[in-house]
Amino acid sequence: MKFKSFLAKPFASYIHRQIKKGMLTALEDQENIFKDLLKTGSKTTFGEDHKLSEVKTYEDFKNAVPIRDYEQFKPYIEMVKAGKHNILWKGQPIYFAKTSGTTSGIKYIPISKESIDNHINTARNALLCFMAETGNTAFADGKLIFLSGSPELERIGNIPTGRLSGIVNHHVPSYLRSNQLPSYETNCIDEWETKLDKIVEETINQDMTLISGIPPWMQMYFDRISQVSGKKIKDIFPNLSVLVHGGVNFEPYKAKLFESVGKVLPTIETYPASEGFFAFQDSQNAEGLLLNTNSGIFFEFVPAGEIFDKNPTRISLKDVKVGENYAIIINNNAGLWGYNIGDTVRFVSTSPYRIVVTGRIKHFISAFGEHVIGEEVEYSLLKAAQEEGVHITEFTVAPMIKQDAGKSYHEWFVEFENAPANMAEFALKVDNNLRSKNIYYDDLITGNILKPLEIKPVHKNGFIEYMKSVGKLGGQNKVPRLSNDRKLVDELAKWTD
Template identity: 75%
Template sequence: MNLKSLLARPFANYIYNKTKKGMLSALDDQEAILKSLVKTGKSTVFGKEHRLEGVSDHASFADAVPVRDYEQFKPYIEQVKAGNANVLWKGRPIYFAKTSGTTSGVKYIPITKDSIDNHINTARNALLCYMAETGNAAFASGKMIFLSGSPELERIGNIPTGRLSGIVNHHIPSYLRSNQLPSYETNCIEDWETKLDKIVAETINKDMTLISGIPPWMQMYFDRLIEKSGKPVGELFPNFSVMVQGGVNFEPYRARLTESIGRKVDSIELFPASEGFFAFQDSQEAEGLLLNTNSGIYYEFIPAGEIFSEKPTRLSLKDVKVGENYALIINSNAGLWGYNIGDTVKFVSTEPYRLVVSGRTKHFISAFGEHVIGEEVEAALLKAAREEHIKITEFTVAPFIRQEKGKSYHEWFIEFENEPASLQQFQAKLDQNLREKNVYYDDLISGNILMPLQVKTVRKNGFIDYMKSVGKLGGQNKVPRLSNDRKIADDLAAFVS
C-alpha cells in the first residue's frame, strides 16, 4: 500500500462518520435547505414571478411553485442562454450540462457555483464510504478509469457547455490525476468506437484497480479487452477490485459483467443526473442508495399514479412510505424549481432514507390501460433469466397494436448472451412473471384481450449497431427499457436475428 492509500484512510473515516451523522438529521437538513433556497431564490426573476417572498413552509412552497418538466421550464433556460443574469439563481450558471433526453431532445441544465460541489463531492463520498466500511484502500494506489463523455466544452450563451461527465472531468482533484485513465486526449474523441479502441490500448497493460461507467459502456469495454487479450478482465487486471456504476439499473447487466471479469469484485452504485447527484450506495451490506439530503437539493415526491394529474399530491421527505412508487421532484441551488426529473423511486428504508430507482415517468406501456413500468419488466426478465440460466445483454419492450384481425400484445426485443433452450418456454415464464407483477396486465391476458407477450431475438451486437444507426452510441445515451409507441421497436426490426 503506498502513501496515497494510507493518507486516504483518515479522510475516508471522517467522511463516513459525517455521512452516518447526516442520516440522523435528514429531515432537519431538508427544512434548512428549503429555507435557504427560498431566501436566495426570492430575488431572482423566477422567485419574483412565483412570489417566493411569501413562502414559509413546504405547503406554501407547493402552492407557489408548480411542477414542471424541462419543456415547461425551458423559457427560463432560454433567458439564461440569452445572457440574462439572476433568472433562476443568483448570477449566471458556471456551466450548462448538455443532455440528449429521450423525450425533450437536447436539454441544457444549469450548474452553478453553489451546485457544482453536489456533483463532485457525492462521487467522492461514495468511494470514501466504501473505503471506510470495507477497509479496502489499496485501489487508491492503482489506475482508475472513468468512462466519460468528452471534456471539451462549447459555449452556449457564453456559458461553458458539455456532457456532465466531461464537465466533472475538469474537477477531478489533482491528487487523483496521476491515477486517472484514459488520457485527456482520448477522452476528447467523439466517435465512441474509435475512443474505445484508444481506451483499450491505453489501459490493457496498466494496473487497473477501479473501473467506472454506465453498465453498457463497461460491457463494451470488457468485451474489447477480452477480444484483444484472450483473458478475462479479472485476470488481465489482478488488482481490479471496485466497479462503480450508475445511470441505469445494474441488475440486468450484473451476471454478464461478472462473467466477463471472471471473479467477484465489489460494486458501488450511484444515482447521478445532469440535474443533480441524488443518492449513492454508502454500504456494501444495506439495500438501496442513501438519499443525498444535505447537498443543496430539496426533494419532493409525487405518488407515481398522480404524476400526470393537474394538481398532484406533493410530499416532503417526512411523508414518504417504504414500498411506494414516487416521481422525484427537485428544487436546487442550480436554480431548478419544482422540476420533474423523470425518474421514479421507491424507498426501501426511512431510517435512514434509502431508495432504489424504479423507472422513468415517461417510460411505460399503457397502450391497453395496463401501465406497466420499468421496475416490473426488469424484475420479470431477471426472474425468467435466472430460472432458465441465461444472461441478457440488452432489451426493450413496446406494444404491438394489431390493426387487422387478431389480438395485440407486448413485443420484447432481447439480445441474449446465451439463448434459452426453448424460446417458447422462456416467453411463457416471462409472461407469467409480468402477470404476477402487474394486476392490470394479468387482467388483460386472462380476459383474452391481449395475447401473451412475444420475444424477438436481437442479433449479437444488435443494440450497439442500432444505437450507432441513430447516432447515439456512447455518450450518456441509454436504450429505454419501455416505450408506449413503436418508434424504437420499428427501427430495431432491422437488427432482429
C-alpha cells in the same frame, strides 16, 4: 501500504462518520435547505414571478411554484442563455450541462458555483464509504477509469457548456489526476469506437484497480480488451477491486459482466444526473441508495400514477412511505424549482432514507391500461433468466397492437448471450412473472384482452448496431427499456430474423 491508500483511510473514516450523522438529521437538513433556497431564490426573476418572498411554509411553496418539466421551464433558461443575471439563481451559472431530452431536444441544465460540490463530493463520498466499510483502500494507488464525455466545452451565452461528465472531468481532485485514465486527449475523441480502441490501448498494460461507467459501456470495453488480449479481465487486471456504475439498473448486465471479468467483484451504484447527484450506495450490506439529503437539493415526491394529473398529491420527504412508487421533483441551489426530472423511485427504507430507481415517467407501457414500468419488466425477465441459466445482453419492450385479426400483446426484443433451450416456455415464464408483479396486466391476460407476451431474439451485437445507426453508441447513451410506440423496435427489427 502505499501513500494514497494510507492517507485515504482516516479521511474515509471521517467522511463515513459524517454521513452516518447526516442520516439522523435528514428531515432537519431538508428544512434548512428549503429555507436557504427561498432566501436566495426570492431575489431572482423567478422568485419575483412566484412571490417567493411571501412563502413561509411548504404548503405556501406548493401553491406558489407549480411542477414543471424542462419544456415548461425553458423560458427561464432562455433568459439565462441570453446573458441575463439573477434569473433562476444569483448571478449566472458557472456551467450549462448539455443533455439530450426525449421530447425537448437538447436541454441546458444550470450548474452554479454552489451546486458543483454536489456533483463532485457525492462521487467522492460513495468511494469513501466503500473504503470505510470494507477496509479496501488499496485501489487508490492503482489506475482508475473515470469515463467521461468530451471535456472540451463550448460557450452558450458565454457560459461554458458540455456534457456533465465532461464538466466533472475538470474537477477531478489533483491527487487523483495521476491515477486517472483514459487521457484527456482520448476523452476528447467524439467517435465512440475510435475512443474505445484508444481506451483499450491506453489501459491494457496498466494496473487498473477501479472502472467506472454505465454497464453497457463496461461490457463493450471488457469485450474489446478481451478480444485484443485473449484473456479474462481478472487476468489482464489482477488488482481490479471495484466497479462503479449508474444510469441504468445493473441487474440485467451483472451476470455477463462478471462472466467477462472471470470473478464477482464489489460494485458501487450511484445516481447522478445533470440536475444533481441524488443518491449513492453507502453500504455493501444494505438495499438501495442513500438519498443525498444535505447537498443543496430540496426533494419533493408525487405518487407516480398522479404525475400527469392537474393537481397531483405533492409531498416532502417526511411523508414518503416505503414501497410506493414516486416521481421525484427537485429544487436546488442552481435554480431549478419544482422541477420534474422524469425519474421514478421507490423507498426501501425511511431510517435512513434509501431508494431504488424504478424507471422513467415516460418509459412505461400503458397501450392497454396496464401501466407496466421498468422495474417490473426487469424483474420478470431476470427471474426467468436466473432459473434457466440464461444470460441477457440487452432488451426492450413495445406493444404490438392488432387492429384486425388476433389479439394484441407485448413484444420483447431480447439479445441473449446464450438463448433458452425452449423459447416458448421461457416467454411463458417471463409472462407469468410480469402477471405476478402487475395486477392490471394480469387482468388483461385473464380477461383474454391481451395474449401472453412474445419474444423476438435480436442478433448478437444487434443493440450495438442499432445504437450506432442512430448516432447514440457509447458514452452515457442508454436503450429505453419500454416504449408506448414502435419507433425503436421497428428500427431494431433489422437485427432480428
